[in-house]
Amino acid sequence: MMKRVYNFYPGPATLPLGALETAQKELLDYKGTGMSIMELSHRSKQYAEIHEKASSLVKELMGLPDDYSVLWLQGGASTQFYMVPVNLGIQGKKMEYVHTGVWSKKAIKEAKFYGDVEIVASSEDQNFSYIPKDIVFSDKAAYAHITGNNTIYGTEFFNWPMTHTSVPLVCDMSSNIMDKVIDPKKFGVIYAGAQKNIGPAGVTLVIVREDLLQRVSENTPTMQKWKIHAEKDSLFNTCPVWAIYMCKLCLEHLQSIGGVSAIEKANRQKAKMLYDVIDGSNGFYQGHARPDSRSLMNVTFNLPTPELEAACVKEATEHDLIGLKGHRSVGGMRASIYNAMTLEGVQKLAEFLTTFKEENE
């Protein structure tokens, strides 16, 4: 008998059940080929169809204009932290970053290996509990970098800062890619580790406006150049076949339920359910994020004492509500409710939290 829990892990995270079921069914013999997907050559026509479909689903679901390339790379957002300055840096120009948490700090650290970094806005003064407003990037920057959603602190950008037309906006969307409708034309580059919202760990989606592919110095190792990966359609070397296949299945699922606008509606409903419990708890649950900056993806909150927090996580686990311990930077609890988390799962969690409060306040 198969068991299924409600998985609130921050990533790798819950995946659509239908996608997993298809993967299981096809695992030994992919569409009558007599081979597993994992055994298919990345140059085979069967895999080529999967690869192409995964990319076209990204384009379709996000409404990407024709002049954007979709790349499937490896190494996670952490690798993009250095590939962004490698591909977009311009000698003598500063790289401008907004600092909103642990992940932007890492992105900034890696960019500094390649030149001068300017932090144009930060929410460090209040333990990253908000998204800075009125961010002004200079028109002299090589690029402007933001972190779309801050998994650890539970804050999210809803209004994209303006940049000068010559300054591409670069966004790490690892934890909120496709969580809501966006206008892709506002971005020069979007990158995202797949393992939160669109698939399993092991592949990184990079979306680049094509004119920006030309910036990279010729004196750059081949695998570090987005340009090469774009020219070779992410098949310069052996791509992570299984991970891309899983992304395709997850994106097909997203398409089947109505695409990004439908999931945005569900995500807003899911997040509201939990924030309502927090706001209606008379202070028993304290949200970490300022209400105007609250993430749709990661709901972070504290309880009156660390003992109660530990008890709440433990009791939740006993109710098959898994992965709710907060990150050590914030403590408390965190419910990660990515695209694949069902309304039903969030409802169970909301009910559990309400009961836990009644029994423990």
Added chain:
Amino acid sequence: MMKRVYNFYPGPATLPLGALETAQKELLDYKGTGMSIMELSHRSKQYAEIHEKASSLVKELMGLPDDYSVLWLQGGASTQFYMVPVNLGIQGKKMEYVHTGVWSKKAIKEAKFYGDVEIVASSEDQNFSYIPKDIVFSDKAAYAHITGNNTIYGTEFFNWPMTHTSVPLVCDMSSNIMDKVIDPKKFGVIYAGAQKNIGPAGVTLVIVREDLLQRVSENTPTMQKWKIHAEKDSLFNTCPVWAIYMCKLCLEHLQSIGGVSAIEKANRQKAKMLYDVIDGSNGFYQGHARPDSRSLMNVTFNLPTPELEAACVKEATEHDLIGLKGHRSVGGMRASIYNAMTLEGVQKLAEFLTTFKEENE
């Protein structure tokens, strides 16, 4: 009804059926957790067990001394082509390479971004049909690099060149890792994309003697440093959970059938079966590799005409013998018979080739 063909793809390649069956069985609900492996946090205790087991199997199967670190990275051998000079380069010292084919050429190209490369031996003069003998590396080199097996040309190192004790020998074993018993102490670094001999695409095994971890400059992006990955046990960032899990299953399979010495015996038997067909064909089949350099993993050969080669590949496919077309650099045919290819599969191919010759010579 499940179909199973004989898959001679050069990589991604055939995997042990038992490993695939376990993966399929566990895919939806990993050991009663109510989650797929792909949904488990890379920091969870269930995944930690898998991760640790995969590494300890590498150590055990290869007989690694205690001072070697096992890393699970992303980006394929192509990424290691630049990570090798980043981590092992020494200012003012040459990096010495043996040039035995397409992959060594790529490795050399990437090293040149970081300093002077010396090619100390090459088999380019005879279209890479042999492994150079009497290779002499200088005692002044930063490191000495070889490609253990040349997938495209079907040649393989059986005798490891000597290096001065201060010069680590670095070997790309992507297509022959664990195909035969080796003395790991002869190597400073061994690296291998997993997708030929030990698992699926999407993870790269890197084995480093620990004193060499200290060479890297502090002024290096974090993700490029083996040292960081060693310190964090390959969990500095989200690792490719599924791919490492699959490697663990494949390595458990290898262990269950007797380990590397047993698979070496089978590999020699498999390779001999095909080379015997070639040698006994009165010139109908022409082996590309010189007999003393013949690979256990990739058997490359030509037929009298390109038309016969195409017909042979086509007819083989009709007999469920898949993936036999040679690489364009050599033409003809290539049978990749990695660890997971069964004796039975090779036998079928040998019989098919014998019959094809009789019918077409």
